[in-house]
Amino acid sequence: MTLIDVSGLVTGYGNGSPALSGVTFALGEGQALAVLGPNGGGKTTLLRVLLGELPVLAGSCRVAGRPAYVAQSGRARLDFPVSALDVVLMGAYARTPAWRRLRRAERTRAHAMLERVGMDAQAGQRFGALSGGQRQRVLIARALLQDAPLLLLDEPFTGVDRTSEAGLLSILDELRAEGRGLLVSTHDIEHARRWDLVLCVNGAQVAFGPPADALTAHALHATYGEEMVSIDGETVAVHSHGCG
Amino acid sequence: MDPFSTPYMQRALLAVVLLAIAGGLFGAWIALRRLAFFTHAVGTATFPGLVIAGPAGIAAPVAALGAALVYTAGLARLLRDGRLGADAATGLLLVAALAIGSILAGDVFEAGAGVDRLLFGTLLGLSDTDLWLAGAVAALAVACTALAGRTWLATGFDPGGARALGVRSGLGDWLLLAMLALAVVAALPAVGALLVSTLLVVPSATARLLASSMRGLLGGGVALALGEGIGGLWLADAVNLPPGPAIAVLGGAVFGVVALARAAA
Numbered sequence: 001m002t003l004i005d006v007s008g009l010v011t012g013y014g015n016g017s018p019a020l021s022g023v024t025f026a027l028g029e030g031q032a033l034a035v036l037g038p039n040g041g042g043k044t045t046l047l048r049v050l051l052g053e054l055p056v057l058a059g060s061c062r063v064a065g066r067p068a069y070v071a072q073s074g075r076a077r078l079d080f081p082v083s084a085l086d087v088v089l090m091g092a093y094a095r096t097p098a099w100r101r102l103r104r105a106e107r108t109r110a111h112a113m114l115e116r117v118g119m120d121a122q123a124g125q126r127f128g129a130l131s132g133g134q135r136q137r138v139l140i141a142r143a144l145l146q147d148a149p150l151l152l153l154d155e156p157f158t159g160v161d162r163t164s165e166a167g168l169l170s171i172l173d174e175l176r177a178e179g180r181g182l183l184v185s186t187h188d189i190e191h192a193r194r195w196d197l198v199l200c201v202n203g204a205q206v207a208f209g210p211p212a213d214a215l216t217a218h219a220l221h222a223t224y225g226e227e228m229v230s231i232d233g234e235t236v237a238v239h240s241h242g243c244g
Numbered sequence: 245m246d247p248f249s250t251p252y253m254q255r256a257l258l259a260v261v262l263l264a265i266a267g268g269l270f271g272a273w274i275a276l277r278r279l280a281f282f283t284h285a286v287g288t289a290t291f292p293g294l295v296i297a298g299p300a301g302i303a304a305p306v307a308a309l310g311a312a313l314v315y316t317a318g319l320a321r322l323l324r325d326g327r328l329g330a331d332a333a334t335g336l337l338l339v340a341a342l343a344i345g346s347i348l349a350g351d352v353f354e355a356g357a358g359v360d361r362l363l364f365g366t367l368l369g370l371s372d373t374d375l376w377l378a379g380a381v382a383a384l385a386v387a388c389t390a391l392a393g394r395t396w397l398a399t400g401f402d403p404g405g406a407r408a409l410g411v412r413s414g415l416g417d418w419l420l421l422a423m424l425a426l427a428v429v430a431a432l433p434a435v436g437a438l439l440v441s442t443l444l445v446v447p448s449a450t451a452r453l454l455a456s457s458m459r460g461l462l463g464g465g466v467a468l469a470l471g472e473g474i475g476g477l478w479l480a481d482a483v484n485l486p487p488g489p490a491i492a493v494l495g496g497a498v499f500g501v502v503a504l505a506r507a508a509a
Contacts, residue, residue, distance in 0.1 A: 052407075053407060066410065067408065068408060069404070069405050069408030069409075070405075071402055071404045071405040075402065075404055076402040076405075077276075077401050077402070080276060080397075080401050081455050081456055081457050081458055081461050082401060082457075083457070086457075086458070087401070090397075090398050090401075090409055091409065093395075093398060093409050093410060093411055094410025095410075096394075098391045098392065098394070098395075099391060139405075142409075152408075
């Protein structure tokens with residue numbers, strides 16, 4: 001089943017000029033797609049149009065069901081008096097009428113999702129007191145509680161140490177194996193190489209396909225331009241903080 | 245002698261209890277959503293409405309609420325443009341509201357428009373309408389926190405992710421600002437525009453220093469607002485102070501002590 005089908009997409013922020021154009025790709029069940037690009041290149045713009053927050057100015061953009069969104073954990077308000085469990089339970093808000101309390105079954109499931117990402121022992125801890133990698137795992141547990149077939153992850157490895165990164169990658173591999181679609185925006189070319197598909201964007205689509213086809217020197221140069229450097233024969237992207 | 249034996253003190257006590265429930269519950273969202281300046285400003289921005297109320301034959305609370313909602317809508321419009329920060333937009337519109345009110349009061353209607361009462365309120369001279377309005381706002385605070393609390397929490401916690409959770413953030417934000425405007429209008433007769441933060445901001449700001457959960461913040465805010473409100477009334481009677489400022493001083497002192505204790509811990 002196709003989870004995302006985008007063709008000739010042009011989208012923007014309402015000031016008339018498109019922020020991202022010429023995007024054509026599809027993502028099916030059990031596939032993981034890396035969206036690679038520089039700051040301001042349109043990665044977050046693509047996620048926002050897939051979430052229905054930005055208009056489709058031209059082309060088409062079809063998404064099966066409501067995707068779950070995993071924002072960068074640093075963008076959440078870390079000073080809120082909410083526990084890891086409270087955050088995960090937000091994943092049940094959409095299916096719980098406003099006048100009803102969250103059911104006990106939802107709490108049980110929320111614990112199960114935390115267990116799944118290895119965070120149930122920290123269920124009662126304040127979200128803001130967790131490490132970057134732990135917060136990211138909690139946000140993934142929240143997305144799992146939504147039971148969405150498609151997860152959109154916005155630079156999930158930003159501010160995450162190497163150990164936590166390995167844990168996160170393992171969780172994402174599991175989700176892919178069970179048939180969920182993953183769309184992961186990233187700066188990291190090495191991360192992009194491990195997914196099924198790569199979409200390179202820099203204001204417009206530069207390349208799309210399996211990593212071996214999409215991550216060519218030409219495509220990377222067109223994606224990153226001056227931000228590319230070569231270290232020990234490996235081409236890497238140099239970027240500043242923030243997102244595009 | 246029991247300070248609450250007289251009818252006017254009993255009415256003041258009832259008003260404080262009702263406004264404390266509203267203040268403690270809405271105050272939690274004010275503290276979390278960083279709306280303290282808005283809360284202060286929207287009270288003062290009722291000034292032109294109150295000036296017009298008398299000559300136009302409109303009930304003062306209705307005119308005040310109208311002005312507060314116009315102010316809120318204008319602020320939402322300015323923020324949608326994104327060119328001004330929230331504080332700058334709030335301050336800009338506040339100055340505009342005060343200027344319009346001053347011109348209307350001085351040059352058009354040539355009336356004082358009860359400016360003293362607008363600024364400081366009078367807990368000891370509340371009308372039945374004031375009490376009914378306070379009761380309605382307390383009931384709305386309970387209902388809205390129960391029905392919209394999850395929306396307000398998810399939107400405030402993670403604005404970028406709230407919509408993907410199926411939360412109607414835009415509608416929720418409108419409801420929150422409108423409810424705060426209404427709560428401020430209800431508190432004006434009791435504590436006035438200058439001290440409206442006494443009941444709507446200070447108790448929850450203090451509770452926030454201590455609370456580790458939403459339940460703690462909401463419950464703590466209500467408990468502190470009740471304690472400070474009733475304690476302030478008692479203090480006002482004991483040392484012959486105006487009640488509004490007495491509650492404000494007590495609330496400020498409690499905040500200071502809690503903040504110092506936390507810093508020392």
